[in-house]
Amino acid sequence: EVQLVESGGGLVQPGGSLRLSCAASGFTFSSYSMSWVRQAPGKGLESVSYISYASSTIYYADSVKGRFTISRDNAKNSLYLQMTSLRVEDTAVYYCAGAFGNNPPDYWGQGTLVTVSS
Amino acid sequence: DIQMTQSPSTLSASVGDRVTITCRASQSISSWLAWYQQKPGKAPKFLIYDASTLQSGVPSRFSGSGSGTEFTLTISSLQPDDFATYYCQQYKTYSRTFGQGTKVEIK
Numbered sequence: 001e002v003q004l005v006e007s008g009g010g011l012v013q014p015g016g017s018l019r020l021s022c023a024a025s026g027f028t029f030s031s032y033s034m035s036w037v038r039q040a041p042g043k044g045l046e047s048v049s050y051i052s053y054a055s056s057t058i059y060y061a062d063s064v065k066g067r068f069t070i071s072r073d074n075a076k077n078s079l080y081l082q083m084t085s086l087r088v089e090d091t092a093v094y095y096c097a098g099a100f101g102n103n104p105p106d107y108w109g110q111g112t113l114v115t116v117s118s
Numbered sequence: 119d120i121q122m123t124q125s126p127s128t129l130s131a132s133v134g135d136r137v138t139i140t141c142r143a144s145q146s147i148s149s150w151l152a153w154y155q156q157k158p159g160k161a162p163k164f165l166i167y168d169a170s171t172l173q174s175g176v177p178s179r180f181s182g183s184g185s186g187t188e189f190t191l192t193i194s195s196l197q198p199d200d201f202a203t204y205y206c207q208q209y210k211t212y213s214r215t216f217g218q219g220t221k222v223e224i225k
Contacts, residue, residue: 035214044216045207047214047216050212052215057212059213095161103167104209104214106173108162
């Protein structure tokens with residue numbers, strides 16, 4: 001069974017940092033590109049960051065560029081998102097999602113909530 | 119970045135209705151378009167890729183069409199389980215941008 005399990009969310013003050021993790025199982029993680037997609041309360045989906053299967057291609061949305069860092073460890077079947085200089089507007093459920101090749105993501109986690117508030 | 123625009127934002131329909139949602143790209147994305155269904159508190163569910171190819175297990179009442187900059191998602195006969203929010207997503211570029219969503223609600 002394919003599973004993506006996010007962790008690391010929580011309440012943080014503006015300007016603070018958090019590291020999200022996504023543990024993958026049930027598929028060949030090292031062959032999949034991975035993304036972080038977030039959804040602010042009551043809002044739509046926003047692609048935050050993308051990393052290719054071998055980490056050779058990385059993309060960030062303008063809204064997080066310079067503050068967030070995506071990485072992966074294929075030996076540990078894990079995806080990460082280091083978030084710094086957090087803002088109130090970063091408050092959202094963060095999903096990790098996996099895609100084979102250039103396909104759109106077909107595997108999604110259940111999401112982890114990040115709340116940025118003083 | 120490629121912008122994706124969906125219409126309408128909300129759609130009221132009844133069980134059995136034929137429903138069509140439109141998605142427009144700010145520049146040509148060929149057929150690099152996907153559709154997702156999302157219910158409250160749940161992760162998105164992958165429905166269609168390459169603009170018109172149904173993901174395995176998706177009911178045949180769902181269909182997608184279009185290429186270039188204009189795309190549609192059609193539900194041929196709306197079922198109770200279909201009331202949800204639908205998103206298009208382009209994957210021509212790594213920005214992987216989504217449309218703003220279309221909520222299909224009960225009339």
